[in-house]
Amino acid sequence: MNIKLVVFFLIVCFSHQSLAEDVRIKVDLPMPARDHMMSNMRDHLMALETITRKLSRQQYDEAAEVAETRLGMSSLKSHGASHLSSMLPKQMAAIGTRMHKAASRFAIAAKDAELDGGLNSAFSALSEVMQQCVACHSGYRVH
Numbered sequence: 001m002n003i004k005l006v007v008f009f010l011i012v013c014f015s016h017q018s019l020a021e022d023v024r025i026k027v028d029l030p031m032p033a034r035d036h037m038m039s040n041m042r043d044h045l046m047a048l049e050t051i052t053r054k055l056s057r058q059q060y061d062e063a064a065e066v067a068e069t070r071l072g073m074s075s076l077k078s079h080g081a082s083h084l085s086s087m088l089p090k091q092m093a094a095i096g097t098r099m100h101k102a103a104s105r106f107a108i109a110a111k112d113a114e115l116d117g118g119l120n121s122a123f124s125a126l127s128e129v130m131q132q133c134v135a136c137h138s139g140y141r142v143h
């Protein structure tokens, strides 16, 4: 058999295996907390959808309001965040805090977009929010 073909086949096998491998840290949460966290998560995604829709319609103040109240520092109480975050590994909770702070910074950037007409910094700030979603999802799981 062609040796190059064999080497290629092996490389494909091994690289696929490492891609499929789940390296996320499993976090054990009591059931009510896990349900609560997943319901927060679904709301996070809905909030992002609303925010991008508002931005596309130049409704900057509304985008800012949704970001601040549903994802930003003002959302912590309604999300029961301090109780939840005390159950999480420190580094995971820190990513959550970074996400809330980034969302509050986005709210300010979105309001600025209304004033100076530029969306670049708003989108850059929004991407910083989403980087924290990605960071946590790549590192941790609860199921």
Ligand code: HEC
Pocket (backbone or CB within 6 Å): 038, 039, 041, 042, 044, 045, 048, 071, 092, 093, 095, 096, 099, 129, 130, 132, 133, 134, 136, 137, 140, 141, 142, 143
């Ligand atoms: C501090 C960590 C953390 C942050 C930050 C975070 N998530 Fe999650 N999210 C998780 C974990 C853990 C899961 C469950 C993954 C698993 O167990 O497979 C999850 C699950 C989800 C789910 C699936 C919910 C369900 O019902 O199955 C959605 C949707 C989601 N996240 C959206 C988001 C969005 C959008 C953001 C950012 C705005 C975000 N998350 C930020 C940790 C986080």
